[in-house]
Amino acid sequence: MATLASVRVLAIDIGTGTQDILLFESGRTMENNVKLVMPSPTVIVAERIRRATAAGRPLLLTGVTMGGGPSHWAARDHALAGYPVAVTPEAARTFDDDLTAVAQMGFEIVDEEEAARRARTPEVVHVVLQDLDAQAIVQALRSFDLDPRVDALAIAAFDHGAAPPGYSDRRFRFEFLERMIRRSPGPATLAYLADELPPALTRLQAIKASVARYVAESGSAPDLPVLLMDTGAAAALGALEDPLVRQQSRSLLCNIGNFHTLAFHLVNGRIVGLFEHHTGEISQARLEELLQKLAAGTLSNDEVFYDSGHGALVLEPAPASTLPFLAVTGPRRELLRGSSLPHYEAVPHGDMMLAGCFGLLRALAERVPELGTAIRPALLQPTA
Structure with missing residues (x-):
C-alpha cells in the first residue's frame, strides 16, 4: 500500500460509446490529472x-x-x-x-x-x-512519459448479470439492483471490492480477472486494491461532485448514456426511487414523463419493463408540489435540451465525461479508508 501522502489511482468508466479514463494523483488539483476519452x-x-x-x-x-x-x-x-x-x-x-x-x-x-x-x-x-485492454492503456500512458504504476484500480461497467436460461436479462439485472439498493440505499452500494464481487456479475468478474494483466504490464503491486462498480451508479455518484448538485436536499440524477438511461431520486443522499431504460427507446416527451412519475412516486416497474426498459423502483414515495432539482449527465444529455422540465447539466470538476471516474474515486475513498485520506482532499467536500 502506498503512503497516504502519495496515492495514484487509475479509474476507468467503460461505456457503450466511450471508455473514460482518469489517472488520479493525490496532491494535484483534479483539473491537472491525466484524462482520456477513448472509443469503448x-x-x-x-x-x-x-x-x-x-x-x-x-x-x-x-x-x-x-x-x-x-x-x-x-x-x-x-x-x-x-x-x-x-x-x-x-x-x-x-x-x-x-x-x-x-x-x-x-x-x-x-x-x-x-x-x-x-x-x-x-x-x-x-x-x-476484453473490456480492460491493459496493454493498450499502459502503452498509451508510457507514450506520454507517464508511469503506469498505480496504487489502486477502480473500474465501472454495465453488467446485466448471468440470468438463468429463459429468464429476461432485463428483469434479472433490475431485480439485482433492487436487492442491493434495498440493503443500502446509496449510489456507492453498487461498488464492490474485488473479493466482494457477486458471482452473477460475469462481465465485472471478467474485468477483475483482467486486472492481473494490468499489474504485469504496468509493474504495479500485485495486491493493489481493486474496486468494481456499475456505470450508472458511478455517474450518479460523480454528479454529486458538482457543487450545485451536492447542495440539493432533493434531486433527480439522470445519466443519459449512449445505450442506457438511469435516473435516481435522492432525498438527503438516500435513494428513494430509480428507473432504467434504453436511451434509443425513449423520446424527450417520454423521458420527461418518466422523470415526473419517478419524482411523484407513481412510476411502476411494469410500466418501464413493458416499454422495453429494465424497470423502476419506488422505495419511499416522496411527492412534492415542484419537481426536485434535476441534474443531467451523459453523452446523450442533449435529449433533454429544450425540455419543458427545468434541468441542470452537471459538470463535476468541470468535466461531465469524467463523471463516472469521479464517482469511482468517491466510492474507492469510502471503501478503502487508508486511500480515502489521500483522495478526499481532491474531491468536493460534503455539505453540512
Missing part, C-alpha cells in the same frame, strides 16, 4: 470485425466476456453475410450466457485448443474480446 472496447472490437467482413475473411473471437452491443451486432452481421464466426466459450458469453443460444446465432463454439490452431491460419482474422 466494444466499439473497437466492432470496427475490427467490420474490417474482416469487408475483406470476406473468417473470424475467430477469443478472450473473455465483455460488453456487447456494437461488437455483437458486427459479429451477427458477419455471420449473416455468409462468413464463418468461431468463438470460444468464455468469449461467447459476451453475446448470451446460454451457449446454445449463441450457436443458434450462426456462431461456431470452439474450445481453446482449436482456437489456438485456427489463430495460426493466415486468412483468419483473430479478435480478442
Whole structure:
C-alpha cells in the first residue's frame, strides 16, 4: 500500500460509446490529472470485425466476456453475410450466457485448443474480446512519459448479470439492483471490492480477472486494491461532485448514456426511487414523463419493463408540489435540451465525461479508508 501522502489511482468508466479514463494523483488539483476519452472496447472490437467482413475473411473471437452491443451486432452481421464466426466459450458469453443460444446465432463454439490452431491460419482474422485492454492503456500512458504504476484500480461497467436460461436479462439485472439498493440505499452500494464481487456479475468478474494483466504490464503491486462498480451508479455518484448538485436536499440524477438511461431520486443522499431504460427507446416527451412519475412516486416497474426498459423502483414515495432539482449527465444529455422540465447539466470538476471516474474515486475513498485520506482532499467536500 502506498503512503497516504502519495496515492495514484487509475479509474476507468467503460461505456457503450466511450471508455473514460482518469489517472488520479493525490496532491494535484483534479483539473491537472491525466484524462482520456477513448472509443469503448466494444466499439473497437466492432470496427475490427467490420474490417474482416469487408475483406470476406473468417473470424475467430477469443478472450473473455465483455460488453456487447456494437461488437455483437458486427459479429451477427458477419455471420449473416455468409462468413464463418468461431468463438470460444468464455468469449461467447459476451453475446448470451446460454451457449446454445449463441450457436443458434450462426456462431461456431470452439474450445481453446482449436482456437489456438485456427489463430495460426493466415486468412483468419483473430479478435480478442476484453473490456480492460491493459496493454493498450499502459502503452498509451508510457507514450506520454507517464508511469503506469498505480496504487489502486477502480473500474465501472454495465453488467446485466448471468440470468438463468429463459429468464429476461432485463428483469434479472433490475431485480439485482433492487436487492442491493434495498440493503443500502446509496449510489456507492453498487461498488464492490474485488473479493466482494457477486458471482452473477460475469462481465465485472471478467474485468477483475483482467486486472492481473494490468499489474504485469504496468509493474504495479500485485495486491493493489481493486474496486468494481456499475456505470450508472458511478455517474450518479460523480454528479454529486458538482457543487450545485451536492447542495440539493432533493434531486433527480439522470445519466443519459449512449445505450442506457438511469435516473435516481435522492432525498438527503438516500435513494428513494430509480428507473432504467434504453436511451434509443425513449423520446424527450417520454423521458420527461418518466422523470415526473419517478419524482411523484407513481412510476411502476411494469410500466418501464413493458416499454422495453429494465424497470423502476419506488422505495419511499416522496411527492412534492415542484419537481426536485434535476441534474443531467451523459453523452446523450442533449435529449433533454429544450425540455419543458427545468434541468441542470452537471459538470463535476468541470468535466461531465469524467463523471463516472469521479464517482469511482468517491466510492474507492469510502471503501478503502487508508486511500480515502489521500483522495478526499481532491474531491468536493460534503455539505453540512
